[in-house]
Amino acid sequence: MALTMSQDLLLEDLRRILDRQGTTDPACDTVLEKVLEAFECQVGTIHSLDPDTGMLKLRARRGIPDIILDKVRMIPIGKGMAGLAAERRQAVQVCNLQSDESGVAKPGAKTTEMEGSVAAPMIFEERLRGTLGIAKPVAYEFTKEELDALMAIGSLMASYLK
Numbered sequence: 001m002a003l004t005m006s007q008d009l010l011l012e013d014l015r016r017i018l019d020r021q022g023t024t025d026p027a028c029d030t031v032l033e034k035v036l037e038a039f040e041c042q043v044g045t046i047h048s049l050d051p052d053t054g055m056l057k058l059r060a061r062r063g064i065p066d067i068i069l070d071k072v073r074m075i076p077i078g079k080g081m082a083g084l085a086a087e088r089r090q091a092v093q094v095c096n097l098q099s100d101e102s103g104v105a106k107p108g109a110k111t112t113e114m115e116g117s118v119a120a121p122m123i124f125e126e127r128l129r130g131t132l133g134i135a136k137p138v139a140y141e142f143t144k145e146e147l148d149a150l151m152a153i154g155s156l157m158a159s160y161l162k
Helices: 007-021 025-039 066-073 080-088 107-112 144-160
Strands: 043-050 055-062 092-094 116-124 127-136
Touching: 007 025, 007 144, 025 043, 025 055, 025 127, 025 144, 043 080, 055 066, 055 080, 055 127, 080 092, 080 116, 080 127, 116 144, 127 144
Parallel strands: none
Antiparallel strands: 043 055, 043 127, 092 116, 116 127
């Protein structure tokens, strides 16, 4: 498993951050950094569901090229990996973004130069609150344990998002 710390310790650390700072953009940035470090990933995003538009709104990012930033600021449910994870309410992963032809990842995702990628919904009390996405620069299939950990992190984040 690629988690560099136990899931319980990571969740406890993230809970402390969210208790202190809420879901401010700086807190989302810090949470994303911790998650990327724990999963040994270099690229990631946190989107929250905008109740007014019904779209996923970018809250935190790392490693997203400026050339695709406009495409990831607001994501419709059902579009791209984050949108599909939100629509399906389950993690969506691609082992290699660079060679994927399934249509799950949008063509712009290749500009991240990442390969192993996963997006997970953030759900609390059966309500979608957003998505969390992470990626690494090598072909990689996230294990069931890693996907479960990412879903638990998403649930924790969702419990703080209103």
